[in-house]
Amino acid sequence: MIPVRAEGVEKVFRSRGGHRVTALAGVGVEVPAGGFLFVTGPSGSGKTTLLHVLAGLLRPDRGEVWWGEDRITGLPEPRVTRLRRRLAGFAFQRDRYLERARVWENVTVLLAAQGVGRRQRRARALEQLGRLGLADWADHYPWELSGGQRQRVALARALVHGPGVLFADEPAAQVDPDTAGLVEAVLREENARGVTVVVASHEALGAKPGDRMIRLEPSGRRGGAAWRSSS
């Protein structure tokens, strides 16, 4: 059970043409241990960037992020990697796979680094893929799957090592309502086990009482990324 907190997070991207794009400006957020947070907002509002910063995948230009007692924005990169490996799982929205590895191998990439044997890795991959209705696709390659299936593979990969905090970027963006329900059910199961869940999506569909929500607005509307939170 890991609480996640961020304060005054700012992130500016610089394009090759020299343009500055402010993705986040002074964003703060807090999710208690075992909590469920929706990060919502329209396209381009900085949801994915905020998730990346919260997960330690991107360093903010300003502001701080804590996982429990660890201020990950103040730690050197190797320490952040150690924490992420031990505590976090991240389900990317965009296609991020080892293209020439099979689905089950992609799901267990981290387990391979941890020295888990091939047979056990495959079993754990099948377990997670089965929860998400993809057991039959384990031996396929990512490029043989639809966008929605690949997103579920990403979620299976984020869960396979039993993280304390799960970051999921648009996990049900490209799936039909039934499959979206399946994805939501898996997220709720994990949350019920005490996993802190942070989900980025356009709308907080399926939000329940007790969930937290932060809504981001595109930077152009308010002269910089703005946010609103509610719980």
Place this chain on the structure above:
Amino acid sequence: MALADLARHTFRTAVVGACLAAALVPYLAGLAMVRGLEREARVSLAAGADLYVTGEAFGRTRPLDAAMAEAIRAVPGVERVAARITGRAYVGGALALVLGVEGPAAWPAVPRAGRGIEGPGEVLVGAEIARALSLSPRDLLTFPRDPAEVFTVAGVFPPAAGLWSRDAVVMGLGDAQDLFGRPGQVTEFLVWVRPGFADTVASRIRALNGIGSVRIQDRALVGALVEAGYGTSGGLFTALFWAAFACSVLAMWVVLGFSAGERGREVGLLKALGWYTEEVLALVALENGLSALLAASGSVVLAWLWVGPGRGAFLAPYFVRGLPPVPLAGLPYRFGPALLLAAVVLSETLVLTAALVPTWRLARRPPLEAGT
């Protein structure tokens, strides 16, 4: 996982392997030939005489009186003396090495088709000469410089008999004297001495009445000349090789550069999923190390095919002047441990440097900066 990764990146692995092989194969083949030639020369040297006595006039070689053999034999410490004529003569359009030797005892002890020389007018011919003139045992042979003198081919040296024998025509000493029109003269004496007597015998030979000015080379000096010769040829080859090698390395790095984007995405992904920098580096090192080892092993096999079954085609003439582009038989070659180690070390150094440096730079950055 590195093995699987290697299989997954077949195109990258194949291109890097091809670039490495393009650089390594000629290098290995060439140096294997140099080492083989050097070894054969050493073996010949070990089996040869202790002293080589040639006449000298105005700084150039001159014939010696064959009768001086008796005077040399009488020098204390001398065990055996053999007179020899070494010359060059055209035969059927090819320039042959003509060796006049003093009897069966001085004949080269190499296998041959046919039989040995049993009397005047008989010769043994080398494989290249036999091929050029379509000679086989019992055929007749004449030299343009004395068409009236007809020789009978008693035997033919096989291609593998040794480098020296390929364009050689071996005959009796008297026949060689007649062929060159130098009766009673020889080009050199081969002298075998008792251990420790080489210097004394050399001094005594120089002082013999009637021998005139002579040049005496002992085994060590000839060995040093052989070594220097092969060292130079090996060095020249290495210099040329490095020029080609640099081009190949550039090509390989360009190829690896093209795959840097893919590599960056993979590194970023692995880091994002929780791989440590050292694990990413270990994976890349293992994958590329295996790739380099495969390339080095393949290069050794290809180099062996080139100098062995391929007879060093188009490469052998670089080391031995006068050989045709595709020799009848390959030159001697030797893939010693040092050469094999050099292949592996070169290959590993190049590939690992090209792969690990950019990976290390990527892996130190936050995952999404490395992967995007």
